Amino acid sequence: MKVFALMIRILLGLRHDKRTMALMIIAPMFVLTLMGLIFNGNEYHPKIGIINAPSQLVNKLEYNDAKISRLTEYEAHEALRSSEIDAVINYENGVPTIELEGSDPAKNKTVIKLVQTVIQPTAMPQGAELDITYLYGYEDMSSFDNFGPILIGFFIFFFVFLISGVSFLSERTSGTLERLLATPIKRWELVLGYVLGFGSFTIIQSTLIAWYSIEVLDIMMIGSFPLVILITILTALVALTMGTFISAYANNELQMIQFIPIVVVPQVFFSGLFDLSTMAPWLQVFAKFVPLWYVADALRSVMIRGQGWADIAFDAYVLIALCLLFMFANIFALKKHRKI
Numbered sequence: 001m002k003v004f005a006l007m008i009r010i011l012l013g014l015r016h017d018k019r020t021m022a023l024m025i026i027a028p029m030f031v032l033t034l035m036g037l038i039f040n041g042n043e044y045h046p047k048i049g050i051i052n053a054p055s056q057l058v059n060k061l062e063y064n065d066a067k068i069s070r071l072t073e074y075e076a077h078e079a080l081r082s083s084e085i086d087a088v089i090n091y092e093n094g095v096p097t098i099e100l101e102g103s104d105p106a107k108n109k110t111v112i113k114l115v116q117t118v119i120q121p122t123a124m125p126q127g128a129e130l131d132i133t134y135l136y137g138y139e140d141m142s143s144f145d146n147f148g149p150i151l152i153g154f155f156i157f158f159f160v161f162l163i164s165g166v167s168f169l170s171e172r173t174s175g176t177l178e179r180l181l182a183t184p185i186k187r188w189e190l191v192l193g194y195v196l197g198f199g200s201f202t203i204i205q206s207t208l209i210a211w212y213s214i215e216v217l218d219i220m221m222i223g224s225f226p227l228v229i230l231i232t233i234l235t236a237l238v239a240l241t242m243g244t245f246i247s248a249y250a251n252n253e254l255q256m257i258q259f260i261p262i263v264v265v266p267q268v269f270f271s272g273l274f275d276l277s278t279m280a281p282w283l284q285v286f287a288k289f290v291p292l293w294y295v296a297d298a299l300r301s302v303m304i305r306g307q308g309w310a311d312i313a314f315d316a317y318v319l320i321a322l323c324l325l326f327m328f329a330n331i332f333a334l335k336k337h338r339k340i
Helices: 002-016 018-039 055-063 073-081 105-122 143-173 176-181 187-216 225-247 253-258 265-269 281-287 291-303 309-336
Strands: 047-051 067-070 087-092 095-100 131-134
Touching (some): 018 265, 055 067, 055 105, 087 105, 095 105, 143 187, 143 265, 187 225, 187 309, 225 291, 265 291, 291 309
Parallel strands (some): 047 087, 095 131
Antiparallel strands (some): 087 095
């Protein structure tokens, strides 16, 4: 009877906690739906730029489902630099040269396999070998080098989001927030104080994680380390402001953790760990509304491609805008605790 009574008490508690019941049912269905949409995407087809190539080669590449663009040398270089295409095939003196974008080892292997299948039997002079170069990366680049920047951004975002949200929730449930709101302090001053307080620690955290990943784990690093630090700090600040905002709608730590499948997990799918080009077009658009997409794009641009501020400025500005947006959202969320 005691066990039965305890079971009834738990069930009654869950019945009154409608948010927990909804998240336990909806969150797994939501994540599984996303996984189904992503993993049932289209097959990847290489995007190749062609310069002075014979029509026979172009026809064979298109027959093998490659997406072909006829470009000038300048157009091909710009398209490759901006990662709009995966490779450029240029014919000089009847000998093909292949330049790969190089930042994704999986795409490199796909392009090389296709080119070797199509070119060597039909268009190579006797005794000649394919000349393959890399704009970014290198021939033996590992998958960890490719995913490393994304993982750095994800783990910083995840742990700051979780810890800041739970900490802010603890301030509220312990009565500390209410006591602070009873003082003449304004809501914006309270939010800014929390952001600066937690933000000071996240600067140290972000720096150590980036340094450890690059120096100890030996993740590929071509560009500027200060730019990596800047992006990781912005990542932490976005996670901090988002975490504190979400915590305003949680009544306990369990509910805060339940937001992870809804807020954090979807961002993993759209951060770049999975090839977005194989997804449905509307899913590719949805990715642009995910903070981790901009984090991953900026970190990969710096760490793998060696690009500078001009190339990541838009990503940085988006992260700054998101941070400010959630700061203002936090200020309005505090209205339900005190009207000033």
